[in-house]
Each structure stands twice: as C-alpha cells, then as structure tokens.
Amino acid sequence: MKHSLVFLFLFVCSCKAQDKGTIIVPPSQTISYLKDVLKFKFGASVNPTLLTGNIAYRNLFDNEFQSVTAENMMKMGQIHPEKDRFDWIKADIIVDAAQKNKQRIHGHTLIWHSNIPTWLVNFQGDQKSWETVIKTHIQTVVQYYKGKVDSWDVVNEAFNDNGTLRSSLFKEKLGDDYLAKCFTWAREADPNVLLFYNDYGQEYAPAKLQAILNLVVDFKKRNIPIDGIGLQMHININSSETGIASAIQKSAETGLLVHLSELDVAVNPSVNENFVYDDQAKLKQSNKFIYVFNTFRKIPTGQQFGITTWNIGDTDTWLRPFKKTQKEFPMLFDENYKRKAIYEGLYKAVQL
Numbered sequence: 001m002k003h004s005l006v007f008l009f010l011f012v013c014s015c016k017a018q019d020k021g022t023i024i025v026p027p028s029q030t031i032s033y034l035k036d037v038l039k040f041k042f043g044a045s046v047n048p049t050l051l052t053g054n055i056a057y058r059n060l061f062d063n064e065f066q067s068v069t070a071e072n073m074m075k076m077g078q079i080h081p082e083k084d085r086f087d088w089i090k091a092d093i094i095v096d097a098a099q100k101n102k103q104r105i106h107g108h109t110l111i112w113h114s115n116i117p118t119w120l121v122n123f124q125g126d127q128k129s130w131e132t133v134i135k136t137h138i139q140t141v142v143q144y145y146k147g148k149v150d151s152w153d154v155v156n157e158a159f160n161d162n163g164t165l166r167s168s169l170f171k172e173k174l175g176d177d178y179l180a181k182c183f184t185w186a187r188e189a190d191p192n193v194l195l196f197y198n199d200y201g202q203e204y205a206p207a208k209l210q211a212i213l214n215l216v217v218d219f220k221k222r223n224i225p226i227d228g229i230g231l232q233m234h235i236n237i238n239s240s241e242t243g244i245a246s247a248i249q250k251s252a253e254t255g256l257l258v259h260l261s262e263l264d265v266a267v268n269p270s271v272n273e274n275f276v277y278d279d280q281a282k283l284k285q286s287n288k289f290i291y292v293f294n295t296f297r298k299i300p301t302g303q304q305f306g307i308t309t310w311n312i313g314d315t316d317t318w319l320r321p322f323k324k325t326q327k328e329f330p331m332l333f334d335e336n337y338k339r340k341a342i343y344e345g346l347y348k349a350v351q352l
C-alpha cells in the first residue's frame with residue numbers, strides 16, 4: 001500500500017514535470033523493477049570482474065535483468081586463446097551467476113572480424129583447413145554451452161554501412177558464403193539453440209539494413225538456419241526516430257525474432273569535454289529510450305526477443321574508454337549504480 005502511494009506521488013510529479021518539459025522526479029530506488037512491467041526480457045551485457053568485485057553492480061545484475069550477455073568473455077580472442085586451448089573460466093563466471101538467477105544467457109559472439117586471436121591470424125592452410133578450424137571453434141563453443149546458452153550471435157557485423165560484405169579474415173579464407181557455413185555449423189552443434197545475425201547501424205544505414213534483410217531471404221530460400229536479428233542500437237540523443245522505427249519494423253517483417261542487443265543512448269556524441277549532463281540532455285535521452293522501447297513493443301509479441309543494454313552503469317560503459325572521455329552518460333543507471341530519473345520515466349512510459 002505504502003509502495004503504491006509512493007509510486008502514485010512520483011507519477012503525478014512526473015506528469016507535471018513532463019508538461020513543463022523538464023525532469024524533476026528524483027530517482028526513488030523504491031519502485032518495482034522495469035523487468036516486471038515488460039512483456040519481453042530486459043537484459044544487460046556484463047563483465048566478470050565487476051560481477052564478482054562490485055556489490056552494487058552485482059545487486060543490479062541479480063535483480064534488474066532477465067537476460068545476460070557476456071560483454072567480451074565469449075569472444076574468440078578470450079575464449080579460444082590458442083589453437084588447441086579454450087579458456088572458459090571468465091565466461092563461466094557469468095554463466096554460473098546467470099544460471100543461479102535463472103536468467104536467460106545470450107552468447108556473444110562466435111564469429112566477428114574483431115577480437116581475433118593471434119594464432120588464427122597466423123594460421124596457414126587451404127580453404128578446407130580454414131573451414132575445419134572455424135567449424136571446430138564454433139562447434140566446440142556451442143557444444144560446451146549446450147543447454148546453458150539459449151541463443152548465439154553467430155556472426156557479428158559482417159556488412160559495411162553501404163551494404164557490401166565487409167572484408168575480413170573469414171570472408172577471405174572461407175569465401176563470400178561464409179555466413180551460411182557458420183550458421184549451419186552452429187545448428188549442427190546444437191539443434192535447439194537460437195541463432196542470430198547481429199549488427200550495428202541498421203537505424204542510420206538503410207543499405208546495411210537491406211543487406212541484412214536480403215541475407216534472411218536468401219537463408220530462408222536455401223534452408224540455412226537463422227532464428228533472429230540483433231540490432232545493436234548504439235544510438236544517441238540525436239538519432240533519427242524514423243530510422244530507428246524503420247530498422248525495428250523491417251527486421252520484424254522478416255518474421256524472425258528481434259533483439260535490441262546492445263542498447264545505449266549517448267548524450268555527448270561529439271565528445272565535448274565541457275559537456276554538462278543537464279536536464280535538457282536528460283530529457284532528450286529519456287525520450288529516446290522511451291521511443292525505442294515503445295517502438296519495440298509494437299512488433300508482434302512472439303518476435304520480441306528482448307532489449308539488452310550494453311553495460312549497466314555510466315561507470316562501466318564501453319563508450320568512455322572507446323571515446324577516451326569521462327563525459328558520457330549513456331545508461332539507465334548512474335556512476336554509483338543507482339537508478340536515474342530516466343529509468344523511472346521509462347518505467348512509467350512502458351505501462352501506458
């Protein structure tokens with residue numbers, strides 16, 4: 001009862017605040033969880049060091065999310081450091097923690113042009129030996145996590161923004177049809193795991209979006225297994241809403257599952273060191289998060305695989321090291337892993 005009154009009070013305050021175009025609702029930390037009001041799974045990418053070493057982070061991991069993606073620890077460079085050695089230790093920390101919480105585990109990623117171990121870069125052989133080596137990687141990892149990992153990003157970021165196939169070691173050594181081979185090998189290793197193609201930029205690069213839609217049509221025609229499309233959704237406060245809607249809706253029109261797999265909303269895209277995270281920036285960010293969630297909610301329920309944020313709090317966002325700035329605040333949780341006001345705005349908006 002007391003809980004509902006607090007919520008009602010916050011709701012009234014926030015309506016008034018939104019009328020004036022400013023956010024004044026303080027983060028209460030007392031409302032129910034976002035995951036409880038969503039009809040799809042809400043997830044985050046995580047790293048094992050924070051999971052085991054930071055109580056506030058762990059608390060959010062345990063309570064806020066129903067789906068978990070390893071930010072880095074299932075990538076080839078980490079999990080397969082030598083040709084004949086796999087290193088499961090760090091990925092297993094994440095998997096064990098998620099299993100304890102009965103969270104869904106999304107595997108990221110089997111094949112990516114980045115994060116390739118040196119042994120593979122230096123590998124010599126004909127196309128047949130390359131196929132053996134890549135097939136072994138995919139099948140060893142998928143089989144190891146069979147029954148634990150529910151879904152895999154089989155191939156990540158294979159297309160350029162102009163829709164052409166990106167040059168990569170895999171394209172060079174396995175040929176232009178390497179995606180079909182990788183998906184087929186993954187399916188052979190686990191007939192029940194869900195297989196995703198994952199990429200960024202579908203919301204601003206229509207040619208890339210079209211190339212991915214064409215890939216799905218081609219796979220279906222040839223009976224190549226694919227279950228879902230991942231839209232990373234690394235966006236910012238100025239990202240076009242028409243572009244976001246088009247990417248989500250057209251991906252859904254394939255009939256496959258849709259995963260907003262790496263969501264964050266950057267507030268300082270031009271990396272201004274004098275940037276101030278003020279009410280205006282927060283309002284724009286809040287509106288963008290709400291737009292993404294509400295657009296996703298409009299696709300058929302059965303295709304809503306989930307929305308995963310890339311990292312949890314502003315402290316651990318990949319954008320800070322990547323852009324070499326501390327002046328970026330793209331997450332729903334702040335530097336102390338407390339809910340921000342935008343979390344509460346989102347919580348209310350997705351119930352309407």
Ligand code: G3I
Nearest residue numbers: 071072075108109114115156200232262310317318321322
């Ligand atoms: O752990 C080392 C540290 O010991 C060292 O001092 C430091 C110096 O550079 O590097 C640290 O490793 C970094 C690692 O992140 C952990 O922070 C790597 O250099 C850095 O390359 C790595 O970046 C990751 C990136 O993928 C490349 O693998 C990011 O954390 C991760 O968030 C990012 O995730 C990608 C998705 O997989 C695919 N979509 C885009 C997304 C963002 O780039």
